[in-house]
Amino acid sequence: MTSIQPCPPKNNAELAREWDRLAEERHRQITSGEDLSFDHVVAPTSHFLLREADLTTVLDVGCGTGEFTAQLAAKAGTVVAIDPSAANMKLARFSCRYSKNVQFVVAPVEEVANSLDRRPAxxxxxVMTLMTVPDLRQFAKAVARLLNTGGRFVATLTHPCFWPRYWGYDREPWFRYDRETFIEAPFVISNRETELRTTHVHRPLALYLSSFAREGFLLEVMAEPMPTEAVESRYPRRWEFPRFLAVRWVKGESSNNRLVL
Ligand SMILES: C[S@@+](CC[C@H](N)C(=O)[O-])C[C@H]1O[C@@H](n2cnc3c(N)ncnc32)[C@H](O)[C@@H]1O
Structure with missing residues (x-):
């Protein structure tokens, strides 16, 4: 996988432009059923972990092209779909065209958290957002500000311990597990490669946990979902290890999150 390379850090605006270019392809991958992981691993696990959450007002942070948002809207009171990519959001509005309870905000969640008129969720x-955010600490702070005490935050992401091995960059001389690293790679799902490139950020697992702990999040569930054998047989490669990680936190009391919005 020589086309996978480290790159300098990028900010929210640069990454939003990148997602603008990927939006149509991402939408096609999901709606065609080609993205097996979305349909059979990531989305079902996210729904499963949301079962015990109060879904009166739910933030879908990094809603992308909105396919998960539409599923969520079917069982939530109000969904606030947040994403800084305008092209993604256009497709998200289309994906949610039959849902009357979705509000769309085209901005990074950090900006949303700074708007004083928004009430806690x-x-x-x-869903598959944490490894794409450039500043995890600011991201965690923003989610903490927007969430009620006792509110649940569910995240699914590429597994930081196994994703580098899955794509083979764990053996590259530039890679160090314990170092936060921006990485450019082809935009692929297991079954199909495209000409497009995407950026994700490798972070050690401990950095994810400490960033949210610092903002008062208590770890409630951590899962390493795997496909069923029948689904696994449809992938070009066997799943030797988990490719995704799923986490549920509860927002506890902390000095940082007593802010009244
Ligand atoms: C891999 S996509 C996942 C999209 C969607 N949740 C899905 O599963 O198809 C990651 C999304 O996170 C969004 N994102 C990245 N940083 C963000 C931030 N700071 N605030 C809100 N969304 C962000 C990106 O724009 C992108 O649409």
Whole structure:
């Protein structure tokens, strides 16, 4: 995988432009059923972990092209779909065209948290978003500000311990597990490669846990979902290890999150 390379850090605006270019392809991958992981691993696990959450007002942070948002809207009171990519959001509005209870905000969640008129949410979800955010600490702070005490935050992400091995960059001389690293790679799902490139950030697992702990989040569930054998047989490669990680936090009391919005 020589086309996978480290790159200098990028900010929210640069990454939003990148997602603008990927939006159509991402939407196609999901709606065509080609993204097996979305349909059979990531989305079902996210729904499963949201079961015990109060879904009166749910933030879908990094809603992308909105396919998960539409599923969420079917069982939530109000969904606030947040994403800084305008092209993603256009497709998200289309994906949610039959849902009357979705509000769309085209901005990074850090900006949303700074808007004083937004009331705290009862739950939040970030499906495949955490490894794409450039500043995890600011991201965690923003989610903490927008979530009620006792509210659940569910996140699914590429597994930081196994994703580098899955894509083979764990053996590259530039890679160090314990170092936060921005990485450019082809935009692929297991079954199909494209010409497009995407950026993700490798972070050690401990950095994810400490960033949210610092903002008063208590770890409630951590899962390493795997596909069923029948689903696994449809992938080009066997799943030797988990490719994704799923986490549920509860927002506890902390000096940082007593802010009244
Ligand atoms: C891999 S996509 C996942 C999209 C969607 N949740 C899905 O599963 O298809 C990651 C998304 O996170 C969004 N994102 C990245 N940083 C963000 C931030 N700071 N605030 C809100 N969304 C962000 C990106 O724009 C992108 O749409």
């Amino acid at each position: 009862t739950a939040a979800v970030a």
